Amino acid sequence: MGFLEKIGRFMPSVAEPKVHLNFKTRIMWTGIILLIFLVLGHIVVYGVSPTAMQQFQFLEMILGSKMGSIITLGIGPIVTASIILQLLVGSKIIPWDLHSHEGRYKFQTTQKLLTILFAVFEAFGYVVFGAIRPSTPDPTMLLIIITQLAAGGILVLFMDEVVSKWGIGSGVSLFIAAGVTTTIFVGAFNPCIAVEEASQNDFHIGGCYFGNAAESKIPFGLIPQALTYLQMSNIAEAGISVLPIIATILVFFIVIYTQAIRVEIPLAFGAFRGFARRWPLKFFYSSNMPVILTAALLANMQLIGLAFAGKSIPILGNFDERGTATGGLLYYLQTPNTPAVYLFTIILLACVFAAGIYLIYRKSDKPYHILLGSFVVGIVIAYLASMTFLTVPTTSDFLRFLGHSLFLVIGSIIFSIFWVSTSGMDAKSVSEQIEGMGMQIPGFRRDPRIIESVLNRYIPPLAVMGGLAVGLLAAVADLTGALGTGTGILLTVMIIYSLYEQISMQYAEDMHPAMRKFFKK
Template structure:
């Protein structure tokens, strides 16, 4: 039995037999997103809830909810994809992902690795104390591992459903959905959320945890400094949204001409953010997995990657590559500097940890951006083949895909590097300035939703309701 035949034995989702219209994709996307949120509310039976909170800060990047059936989130999928990206990008696995057989090999192996990592990571999380089982329940360790692994496999299958029957990918959808839910909660929540206490409505001297009700409460309390503290993250969130939308609209256009019809042509757009948000998801998820590993080792008395306090590294390797924090949890370091300058207080120091953190994020994003452009069919050779098969050529040159590739080589390799570098820098600046939810989470969600909007406008405009079509067209 060949390896490719073995991959077909793995349970999977069948592709649709015909083209799906907008309504069909919308139904499947909405259904899977609802199921994902429901799974996130189902607590794993037999888990000690006291130890779960230490990793809640990683939930945005991994699209997970620790202690629930989606504890692993997109971690196994991204880890499997990272390994294959590195192996194929370095030619250790010489699979041509532009051929049907190469695609089946890549996608089948990725699913096999993802399912394997669901089991391995579930075992590691429980065994090393990231998800501690309740010692008072018989066989709790085995039961918790089984539940987390099954939940992870369900996420793998739901990602495949979205990829074949919905919009975009499950990885992107789950991140955008989780961040959007956090933003709604942090903007509108009217309750006071005390640490370790019971949520309740505001009493005298209390403020709601939601930014919008808190702004009105601070205005009524005539406390301008508190108004500023609350308003700055909202302002930075809005600014970050417009920056991302503007940068997404930047592109290089290659003029093309139809070979058989003279006088007619079009332009082939190459976006400045050529590889989109995928490299940032990969590098963030990769660092999140390393951070979890470091915390688990520290819990076992092996601070190889660093010593931790409340889930935050205080020394070692992870201290230098982990996002630096400020003492005020609702605002970023830049916001803290503005507020202290207005108050006349001493400015907070910019720790040296920002330098290696920035280098690691940007370098990782560049590497994954280059590999992703090769394995996802966005390299010069594949794009040239696609343009040539459409019967198009570059004006002033004969119709030859080698010439098209030579023209594309002037742009695509550099766009892949610049795309990774810019998205990495933008992520660091988002963390530095601070925003509602996390800066990186806002960045990821905005880019994912914008790319989904572009996909809808490009592929499904004719399927939409006239009112929605008018809105999308505007």
């Protein structure tokens, strides 16, 4: 017995269900884990000082974490282990055959072991480098905090395993979607004002203070903020407050539209003549995983850069008190966050999206000319609008967008290729799945090698083009200033859409007739 097999025997694991689980049971377990995850986000780690938490909140959405709580690490250890293992296995540095049961077992065991090790390592790094500061500089307190953070990271690992085996979808996706959705809801509707601006005369519930326009006390939520500015007759500021909400809606519809693009392979049942179906291959073939891994890699780089900068070692960049890069490599990997950039991008995207909608309902012999024309018109309108209401984006803004886009696009392409080869989505695995269902491609012999050769025309190009497109879409979406970040909305919409498809295909028969009718549409 090998080393990994010995470790796997003693490593704790969530048991597989021994009977078929219906939709009601799976949705119950998914809901229970989601509720536990949200509750854990409000349990503060014992002995932590809150002073250093604000500057690390950029990690919360991408890593599904809550700084200062038990789930401070979030899915960080899971995705970090996945990134390293996929790079090693995908590049054949570790020559495991993932088509075999033994290879998959080694991969899964190693990933779990690495996740546990990274939970301990990241907990140590968060405390030592100042991301999480103890209330007292006592070595015993440091050890207590590190233990709590590591335990939280390991707990998230097993919660992810429960969702994967007993629920619907994956815990990683569920936790990201929960974090982004919470951010969007709070960012849009939060009526509270800053505690520093509050007075004893302000009405308050608990720690939430409500101001009024007469005293120029502006709430955090963008919708209450816009209404307050309108009461103050400040139309320009009200418009700027509404921009992220418009961007959020626009990004939502663009992602929904692009999710529907797919290639369909015609198949026929070998044993029954006349029965046929199509095997869909999505344009975003590897779904949202490339962006999750690339964004997590960037978040880890920001965390490392911020930690070293706090020790006066700016190897990746310099940062201000809010944790925003002001120079160095990471400065050019972050999106510019100015109203001028938001307005410019929203207008440009709206013009291109409108042209796409037009082409759906009005067929044209020259669709590319229309899309190119809409792009040019969008740039002109966006430039004029920026000149009129704000300022034109600077050269530095353009360079930062270029750096951020290249990082997301190249990273998404690489992880898309590796994800396809390590998750059983390559041509060989899919051909074996099709052949096992007793199906074949019409006009060809029933041979998995023939199916594999046909699929090889589509799957590798889709892995590259899908990774490129999803990375570019995430980069452009980040420029809109959307609530929850463009990448966060992209991931959330794709996660929800994937859950919808999974439920409609696998669990529709277990539902109430009214719900079944909705999911079968």
